[in-house]
Amino acid sequence: MSVLQTKGLTKQYAGLTAVSEVSLTVEQGQIHALIGPNGAGKSTLVGMVAGRTEPTSGEVWFEGENVTPLPAHARIRRGMAYTFQITAIYERLTLAANLELALRDRSREKAIAALDRVGLADRADQLAGDLAYGHQRLLEIAMGVAQSPKLLILDEPTQGLAESEIAEFNTLIKSLAGDTTILLIEHNMNVVMELADRITVLETGSVLAEGSPDDIKSNPDVQEAYLGHAEA
Ligand SMILES: Nc1ncnc2c1ncn2[C@@H]1O[C@H](COP(=O)(O)OP(=O)(O)O)[C@@H](O)[C@H]1O
Ligand SMILES: [Mg+2]
Structure with missing residues (x-):
């Protein structure tokens, strides 16, 4: 069963498409990582999921319901949690x-x-x-x-953490696995590969690849676009 689905989600700013036709499914109980270079559209995408950013087009479905018209606080009441919100x-x-x-x-x-x-x-x-x-x-x-929360959205949670704190973070997230569904934007590839059940790679607003950590590691497009020069 899926907790979250985006359907053709798009955000245009003047002269720039930040997120383009992104259709993403996050399954119940999974840790789903969203990765991609700076400016790829990750924060904009989860901003639209959480209801902080209004989409130009497309829909957000949460637990089988179209929540696109709902404001952020109504999504929180339904069980979405967004760390910065x-x-x-x-x-x-x-x-x-x-x-x-x-x-x-x-x-x-x-x-x-x-x-x-x-x-x-x-x-x-x-x-x-x-x-x-x-x-x-x-x-x-x-x-x-x-x-x-039914869905916990974390936007770069390990940014600024020391190595020992990242280890505590990994332990925490693993202890939640299975109960809480997590959408994790993360730059640290060690954290992503250790925690994620599924990974979606965004590049210039579009989905470049999606799959298991092994799929993503061995995907030549991803290596070319991202992993080869990741900041982790
Ligand atoms: N409020 C905004 N107005 C104009 N452009 C924006 C705004 N928010 C983000 N952008 C642009 O959208 C693109 C995607 O940004 P963002 O979603 O923050 O990427 P990421 O989180 O992957 O680094 C970038 O080019 C960014 O400059
Ligand atoms: Mg961001």
Whole structure:
């Protein structure tokens, strides 16, 4: 069963087609990675999925329903979570208080359990604003995950994370696999190859290739366009 489908999704800006006729299916429980060079249209595409960016044409279907006319908040209510949209952290609150807000539940136990998933439980009573940058990103992810979304969209979640934090991130995402469906935009190819069940490669707004990590690694078009000079 598919959780998300885009049908011919297109976004044109003046003189530029950022996303062109993208039809993508994300299956239930999978980690689906979206990769491609800078400017390929990845953020624009997930912006249209989340309802932040209005498509020029095409449709977004979520759990069998055409959600194209719905605003972002209505999509969130239906179970979409987008890291930059809903999980801004409150710097003057403790980590535990941030989690209680994300959970809409004043349960310290649940808050600690959610923090524990990203290795931050021992910092529960620190102020979020005092965390290092990488830890703030992990807190954001913990807040997104705590809401048990049906679809979690992560746009370059490991950007700015140290190697040890990337390892924690990988562990977290693996622990979610099967329950939460994840659409992951990621530059770090090690992370992509370790986590993804399926990969879609975008180039200049269009789908260049789609398949398993092995398919993508051995695809000559992808090697030519992207993998040969990936930034990872
Ligand atoms: N609001 C906007 N107005 C005009 N052009 C935009 C806007 N947002 C993105 N673009 C352009 O659309 C293209 C795709 O951008 P983006 O989706 O951010 O790519 P990616 O996330 O893959 O790096 C780029 O050429 C970018 O400059
Ligand atoms: Mg982007």
